[in-house]
Amino acid sequence: MTTLPLRAAIYARKSTNDNDKSAEDKSVARQKADGLAFIKRCGWQFAGERHYYEDDGVGGAEFKKRDDLNRLLADIAKPGARPFDVLVIYDYSRLGRDMSNTANAYRTITEAGVRIFFSQTNEELKLETEEQELMLSVKGFGATVERRQAVVRCRDKSLSLAQAGRSFGGRCYGYDNIWRKPDGSEQIGSSAADKAHSWQTILRINPVEADVIRRICRAFVAGHGHVSIAKSLNGEPRYAELLRKFFNGQRPAPPRKGTGSWAPSSVHKILRNERYTGTMAWGRYRKEYKKGTKARVRRAEKDILRIQRPDLRIVPEKLWKAVQERVAAGRTTYLRDTRGHLWGRRGAGVESKYLLTGLAECGCCGHNMAMIGGRRSYLYYGCAYHQSRGRTICSNGLHVRTVEADALVIEKIRGVLTPAAFDYTIDQALKLRALHALEARDAQRREQADTPERLEAEARKLRRELDRFMALIAGGTAPASIMAEINRREARLAAIEVERARLVAVDDEGPLELDVRRMRKGFRERLVDLHGLLKSDIPLARQALRKLLADRISFRPVERNGARGYDLSWKIVTGALLSDSYISLASPRGFEPRLPP
Numbered sequence: 001m002t003t004l005p006l007r008a009a010i011y012a013r014k015s016t017n018d019n020d021k022s023a024e025d026k027s028v029a030r031q032k033a034d035g036l037a038f039i040k041r042c043g044w045q046f047a048g049e050r051h052y053y054e055d056d057g058v059g060g061a062e063f064k065k066r067d068d069l070n071r072l073l074a075d076i077a078k079p080g081a082r083p084f085d086v087l088v089i090y091d092y093s094r095l096g097r098d099m100s101n102t103a104n105a106y107r108t109i110t111e112a113g114v115r116i117f118f119s120q121t122n123e124e125l126k127l128e129t130e131e132q133e134l135m136l137s138v139k140g141f142g143a144t145v146e147r148r149q150a151v152v153r154c155r156d157k158s159l160s161l162a163q164a165g166r167s168f169g170g171r172c173y174g175y176d177n178i179w180r181k182p183d184g185s186e187q188i189g190s191s192a193a194d195k196a197h198s199w200q201t202i203l204r205i206n207p208v209e210a211d212v213i214r215r216i217c218r219a220f221v222a223g224h225g226h227v228s229i230a231k232s233l234n235g236e237p238r239y240a241e242l243l244r245k246f247f248n249g250q251r252p253a254p255p256r257k258g259t260g261s262w263a264p265s266s267v268h269k270i271l272r273n274e275r276y277t278g279t280m281a282w283g284r285y286r287k288e289y290k291k292g293t294k295a296r297v298r299r300a301e302k303d304i305l306r307i308q309r310p311d312l313r314i315v316p317e318k319l320w321k322a323v324q325e326r327v328a329a330g331r332t333t334y335l336r337d338t339r340g341h342l343w344g345r346r347g348a349g350v351e352s353k354y355l356l357t358g359l360a361e362c363g364c365c366g367h368n369m370a371m372i373g374g375r376r377s378y379l380y381y382g383c384a385y386h387q388s389r390g391r392t393i394c395s396n397g398l399h400v401r402t403v404e405a406d407a408l409v410i411e412k413i414r415g416v417l418t419p420a421a422f423d424y425t426i427d428q429a430l431k432l433r434a435l436h437a438l439e440a441r442d443a444q445r446r447e448q449a450d451t452p453e454r455l456e457a458e459a460r461k462l463r464r465e466l467d468r469f470m471a472l473i474a475g476g477t478a479p480a481s482i483m484a485e486i487n488r489r490e491a492r493l494a495a496i497e498v499e500r501a502r503l504v505a506v507d508d509e510g511p512l513e514l515d516v517r518r519m520r521k522g523f524r525e526r527l528v529d530l531h532g533l534l535k536s537d538i539p540l541a542r543q544a545l546r547k548l549l550a551d552r553i554s555f556r557p558v559e560r561n562g563a564r565g566y567d568l569s570w571k572i573v574t575g576a577l578l579s580d581s582y583i584s585l586a587s588p589r590g591f592e593p594r595l596p597p
Contacts, residue, residue, distance in 0.1 A: 008044040009051035009084040010035035011072060013094045015059045028056045035088040038119035047084040051075070060097025060147050064293035069095070069105070076112040084114065091120045092139045097147035099140035106136065151287075159282065159305070161201075172275060173255050174209045174314050178202045203312055210314045212252045216270055217315055219246040221322045226264035226271075227388050233262040236390030261393045271327065277320050278313035281306050355406045356381060356553065359545055363556030363567075365394040372399060381405050381555070398557045400566055408568060409553065417572075426520060455496050462493045548572050 012031035032052060039046050053068040063069070075083050087109060089095055096102035106125060109116060116125040126132050171177060176188050180200040219229050224242060232239035235251045243249055254262050274281060282305040285296040315323070360369040362383040370384035380399035391397055469486050550571035558567050 005043060005045045006085040007047040007051075007083070008035075008039045008042075008086040008088055009047045009053065009072070010039075010088050011053040011069070011095065012090065013055040013058060013060070013066075013069075015057070028054050031090040031094065034090060034119050038088055038117070038122075039086075042117075044086060051084050060093060060143065061101075062293060063096065063098070063101045063105070073105070073108060076109065076114055082113060086115045086117060088117050088119055091118050092125075093143040093146070097143040099137070099144045102143065103136055103140050172203075172273075173270070174206060174213050174276060175203045175312070176206045178204050203309075205312060205314060208252075212247075213270055213276060213314055214316075214319065215246050216267060217319050217323050220267075220271055221319070221326060222246070226267045229267045230262045230264045230388065231390040233267075234390045235392045239390070259393070261389055264388055271323055275312070276314040277317070278308060278310045279306050280309055280312070354379070354402055355541060355545070356402070356409065359542065359549060360405075360553040360555055362386070362394060362396050363554045364396040367394070369555050371402065379403075383555075396557050398564055398566065400555075405555075405566075405568075409570075412568075413548065413572065423520060455499060459493060459496050462489050462496075465489055466493075 010032055012028040012035070014027040014031075032054070036046060053072045055066045055068045058066050072087075092102075095105055106116065107127065110125070110127055117123065118125070125136070127136060178188060178201070180202055216229055219232075219242065220226075224232075224246075228239060228242060232242040232247065233252060233254070235243070240249075243251070254260055255266055270276075283299055284304050285298055288295050288297050354371045356369065357371050358368060360381065361367065362369055362385065365383065365385050367383065367385040369381045370387060372380045372382040372387060379402045381402055382399040383394050383396045385394040386397050466486060466489055469482055469489075553568055553570040556567045556569065558565060
């Protein structure tokens, strides 16, 4: 008999993101190469790229937002055959550097039947004895201590850089990171692979970006808002005059992070970044890990270190003061609670009063369809990205009245969730239940094929013993305890008769017809409640839609017979009510909304 080689997967992780390095120099690439060589030495078979799991640039204490580790755990948790037999990791700390979460992850993997090997030490992780459990805890303690010491070292180094007036963080828009070599020569920071450990990093104003920052401040002081400024920077034709007046008609390059476009949040942050006044603030936030994920917590004002660097000032004092005065004036338009806290947007736990906000997406860019005000008190759904960033980012400027869109969605959902559909689903469920019950009975009978014969033999033996006891009593030679023995055997004989009767009886009774009628009536009542809910109570209707919709509703703009409108498409998960099947719905028509100016 030929034995198939074990299938092996690989997991790699590195906390520092090396995206600016070549693929050959990345630590995760080296871990993968080492894992493949280890698999080859062991004579195993690599399970394929689908089962190479890599989390690059993720800290060892982060577990909740680690995509590939979560994908690995989901793969081994699926029912059926495991996709691989062995998991190869470079060393213990690659899976994590948090003692409890890492130990739980290792136990989850091993309990799924997957063996774990460390390629660095050629060791297998086993959790079969108390000593091995203790060693797992010791290794986890060591990895956790090392992570926390690394945090302390990084914090101390960052503090010393801040006190010396040097760069102590990442890239900040408006400045260049300059690498100064030991010989005094300088180079603008680019690839970290080119930087020697002995180089110093200093900040220097980027004149092009600094000019953009000052122009944004002047536009804001002139009365333009974050959205208007962002749209002008993105080249929105409607704001061409704003772009010409404050930016000489030239679209500046956006910040490197994000979607490659200017967002209102970017403008908001620039207008409040005190570094542009030559003040470098260190330690505004501290990092904490809660429930397996990282959270930033703002420090008290007294714990923030501020270093003055007049040579790094970008925004003049007079202009900065005017910006902050307008920011402060804007704050007065918000209500405050009894403790003086500002009331801004609705909290995440407060439902929207519009049915489809957050549940619908633009068919062009995939971002949210948001509620947009119109004339004559009409409200519309429109693409949030088009609204906030302009048509150069998303071309979908079509708006549709909220009442029309809500009515169409409710109409289509009611057209599918009908009493006939529920009756059909219940009938199929009953047939499936009867089939499963029959299969279960057949399996039970096969497993207990000899049970009736065994019970009959035991009953015959008990009857013979009872006959002998009765003969002893009739002859006058029976001991005093004979009645207790007779009672015990008679009780066992009665139990055997009950068990034999259970095996002979065939239980093909399904649910009573009365129960089925009650079930159908109950579903119809729920259906009526749902239809009324969709029209009356919007917050509860939104919660119901979250359970019914398999994905967000797609608003795809179309043009038919010279008129513009939307085609809506979505899926309903009937598992929210009955089963795990899906019913696809596609609107057979668009609707032609009235367009706002």
